Each structure stands twice: as structure tokens, then as C-alpha cells.
Amino acid sequence: MGIAGKNGAGAVRIADVARHADVGAGTVSRVLNGSPNVTAQTRERVMAAIQELGYVPNLVARGLAANRTGVVAAIIPVLGYAQHSEVIQGMLEGLKPYGITVMIGSSGYSEEGEERVVEAFLARRPDAIYVTGGRHSARTRELLKSSGIPVIEGSNLHDNPIDTVIGYSNFDAARKLTARLFASGRKHVAHVTFSTDPNDRIADRLEGYRAACRELGLPDDLFIETTNSFEGGAKALRTILDSWPEVDGIFFVTDVLAVGALHECQRRGIAVPEHFAICGFDDLPIAASVVPALTTARIGPVSMGRKIAEVILARIKGEADVDKRIDVGFQIIERESAVLGPKPP
Amino acid sequence: MGIAGKNGAGAVRIADVARHADVGAGTVSRVLNGSPNVTAQTRERVMAAIQELGYVPNLVARGLAANRTGVVAAIIPVLGYAQHSEVIQGMLEGLKPYGITVMIGSSGYSEEGEERVVEAFLARRPDAIYVTGGRHSARTRELLKSSGIPVIEGSNLHDNPIDTVIGYSNFDAARKLTARLFASGRKHVAHVTFSTDPNDRIADRLEGYRAACRELGLPDDLFIETTNSFEGGAKALRTILDSWPEVDGIFFVTDVLAVGALHECQRRGIAVPEHFAICGFDDLPIAASVVPALTTARIGPVSMGRKIAEVILARIKGEADVDKRIDVGFQIIERESAVLGPKPP
DNA sequence: CTGTTAGCGCGTTCAC
């Protein structure tokens, strides 16, 4: 320890401030936490002492004493996928004004990975925890449930949440997108998905596709699996061309896949939407830029993150009547990749 | 508090374990921290007690007592931009095996935002801190310097680091890309940049472009500013077409801009690389997918993050002879968007 | 090798 021994902005503690302001340590703590039971005069004296000494409260010690750390934990599959990272971005923006910090972990798309991160995080006593999706190991559910803190499951509006779920219906969105392809005159709509992980969001989209097919009395098994990458989308397109020549519409489970397929169409001179109507999912920025622009479903991950922050704040404040199931909805974005007839000028 | 009052996996403390195993609290702490000074026999007894009671150490209390939190702080401009998020992903992967957690913050591309996050983070006593780039407010530098913890500045290999810098030379990479465009036979190479923030990486790329121009005795002022988005790239391309009809090569400061421009070329039927040789920067996944595939510079943000983790671990362990300046290098990725002559078959 | 004790810095009772 010592003067500059990793003590943030100095080794000055609350006792030093108290001495300097000629008050008790308790009083300093009170002004720090905005207690009303302090005279304006003494408050000023304390504030002055804080300024002069450059005092910075030790939030670790506060966390121990108050049994409240001001930290929320967040777990997403990977940080590199913007759709998940932007949820965190929204949470950061919503929580920063309240002095709440976020610790981040990645599950690597695996239940086991998630379990280990949850375990490690709970030992740090966060005030709340956010996890992506609704599929977790039994032990993870148990850990979370008995943690005693608010648990927010995000992105997919599933039944049977651990505590609170904030998201949208992947099933409904996928069904709507599929139905839209059929409504635009397509007769044979395929679906491209992936299955490298136990991911309820992707699984629900597949079910949405199948439901839309069955509602029209059409076969619901025109789907193939690939890897979730641009190249995976291109590969899937080639497979469809080879295997199902009758297909005239494709619903890709992510924009990444759809964009990869669009590029493959460009390379092969296949006209979109004339030959294939194509839609994706997520409304990544690239969806509006690619040629032709991509029809897709928009979620608004940042605002979802902000909503999550709101709920966490309310729960931490102790408000009991917070919704346990919040639907942030989705929006179908219609662009050229899925219109029929000649392209707009 | 109480039995299930937000105490993680239960309210059992180290004293409970000690009692259950019939040893002292210190001994439990020793086995927890892997001290060699424990008999295998007592170690087992303690481990058994931990198991039976479902004890989970309170890392907040440990942090206070040990003056070592096992947390590292990381600040990036925004979470939604993959290039930055993936650095964090690499850090997570490198630090997780050592039980170290990452708290994340975003500066919003502003020095003031960064300063506030740094301030908030230091109060939580992280064991180390990572910040993006080398441009910071004077107060941020001062806070960081006097924090007493390892400070890693990342991404841009600048001079005058606060403590340690890990990255690559944006200047060199940009110069090399520009020179490559000239070497492929282009005579008028423009540069598209943006300036919405005090970003040393982008500024250094501009300087690299200008240096390459001057080395050939060519004008170094064919650059324009736009916003860093697909649409921004498209807009810049239109501006160049209108203003500088002689331009036959464009170095876009990010892949996002370059891809936006490539899409605009597709819309307008402009042949790339025949009309324009184009290159970007970052080697985002989209760069290999777009048509034509994009020549760009690759950094490897994930492995850079792992390198940062390594350095942090070494510094935390107290190793004094850790490099203060680590060049992770870059790689020019040659693809079709910048070759001359007929495109490959 | 092990038990005991004194802090780590702060919030929160209590009396005053």
C-alpha cells in the first residue's frame, strides 16, 4: 500500500476527509450518499475537504459494507457480433448516469461456457445479471435463481423465464418474414439456418418459418444448415441451386448469411429479387447498403439494452411491480431484395 | 442479508467452512489461494467442507483485504464496432483462465467521455486498465499515470505512451496501402477519412497516405472527410466522381467506407478495379465477401486482445521486465478490388 | 504447517 500504492487517485480515505473537515467519518459517508440529515453548512465543509484532498471513494469497500456493489454482470455469446454487443452498449448508456458499472463475459455460444461465467460473476456479487437467450444448463438456472439478485434474460421472449425476460418473439418475426415472401408471389421458400449451438433464438426462427409454411399447406422442410458467416451464406445458396432448383425465395436466419448469399448471386449473375426473393434477420447496417438492399427484421439492440437498464434500475431501487415479461417488438424492413417485378428505378 | 439475501450461492462464509472442517479461517483462505503450506490431508478436509456447504468466496471482500480485485478495466469507443469489441473478446479469453474479470466502458469517441469512465473505473480499484488509442485529455493521463496500476494503451503504436502500448503502426500500414495503389499503376489516389472525433488511429492513417504521396512527388491533398458508415462511403464516392474525375484509386480509411463505396459502384455500374482501384482498412469479414473482394490491412484484434491479456498477467504477477512497446504488426491482404488488368477467372 | 488476530475502507446502527 502506501501513498501511491494502487489506491486510485491517492491513498486518502474517508477518515482523512473527516479529520480535515473536522467531522466524524459517519458524516462524510452521509454527504457522500446524499443523506438529507446533514446541515448545508457541514455538507459544504465536507465537500471542500473532499476537493482539497482529492478524495475518491473506494467502491470495493463500499460494496462490502453496503452489500451492494453497483455492478451489473452481462453475458453474451461473443463480443464480435454487433447485435449482442450493442445490447451491452445500450445497457452502458442507461446505467452510467447512475454510477453503475458493467462487467462483461462471453459464453462462447455454449451452455458450459455460460455456466462457468455465471459462477465466476456471482462470486463478485453483482446487483443484477443479464444473460442472452433462454436456454441454460440446469445448474446455471439454479445458480441464477438462488442468487437473490434480479436476473434478466434477453433477446428472445420465451416462456418459463428464470425471473424477467426482455425481448421479442423470434418465432413471430420469422413467421412474418416467411409469410411475406409467400405473399410476394413466391411458391417455394427455403430457409437457411445454423445449429452450431444450443441457441433458442435461431431455433425459434426455424419454427416460425415452418409454421408459416404449414399455414399455407406447403412443405415445411426446405431448410438447410450452414455456418453463420458470409461464406456460409454463399455456400448455402450454392447448395440450394444444386438441390432445389424450384426454390424462388430464401429466408436466411441472419443478415450475415443473406448478405453472403447476395454477394454469391452477384458473382454468378443471378438476379435478385427476380430469380430469388431474399430476406435476412437483424437489420445490420450492411443490410441497407448491399445491392439490392435487404429485406429484414429490425430489433434495435441498443434500445433493448436501454430497456434492460431501466428494468435493472427499477429492480435495484426495490420497485416490486416491474413487468416480468417485456416485449420490445420487431419491425419488418421492406427493401428491394424481396419485392416482385421490375426493380424500382 | 440473511440466508438467501443476495449472497451469491448462499450465505456461507469462510468461518462456516473453517468450523465445518475443524480448522482455522486462515487455513481455509490458504487452500483457497493455493498456498503450498497446507497438508494434503487438511486441504482435502477443507475442500470437502467447501463442497458440502456450497461455499462461494466473496470476491468483493477478498478485493478489499488483498488490495487486489482480480478485475481489469477496459475502455473502447463503442461496443458496436467489431474491431474494438474483438480486442475485448481476446482479453476475456486470455484472462478467464486466471479468474480475472473485465469491466467494460465506452468513451463514445470523446475525450470527455473517456475521462468520466476512467474516473469511475479507478474508484473500483481494477488491477490494470486498457484504453483504446493514445489521445487522451490531460486529466485522463494524470489519473491513469498516478493510478499505480498497469495502463495499456492499445491499437495504435504511438510515441509517448502513459505506460505500455500494444498495437501496430497505423501510419506504416496506411503508407503501404497507398504505395501499393500507386505501384499497381494508379496515378491519382484519393483518401477518404472522417474526423468526428479526436482519433489518433485515423489521423495517423491520413498522415501515412500523405507520406506515400509525397515520396512519389505527388500531391498529398486529395482527401475528403465523411462519416464512418456505409452510406458515408457511398457519399464520398459520389463526391470524388463529381470533383476529381482524374482519380483512379481510392484508399478508404475503414472497410466500412470502402464497402459502402463498392456497393455504390455496383449501383452505378462502375467497374472495380478497372475504373477505380479500391482498398479499405481492418479486414472485416465483409471484406472477403463483397464483390469484388476488398484489398485491406489486417490487424487481428482478437489476438491483439490476447497479447494485451498476457502483458497484463505478467505485470500483475510483478514481472518488471515486460516490454513497454509491443508491435503486433499488420498484414496487407491483397484482393481483387485493387489489382490491375482483367479480373482473375 | 496451522490457529488467531488485526486490519482493508466504508455503511450503519446507536447514543448523544
Place this chain on the structure above:
DNA sequence: GTGAACGCGCTAACAG
């Protein structure tokens, strides 16, 4: 309204 004292759960230093 304010100060003093105790405790949050753990590590580290000290005896033994």
C-alpha cells in the same frame, strides 16, 4: 444533526 463503534468477509502477519 452528529460522532463513535461495530461489522461486512476476507487476507496477511504473527505466533506457536
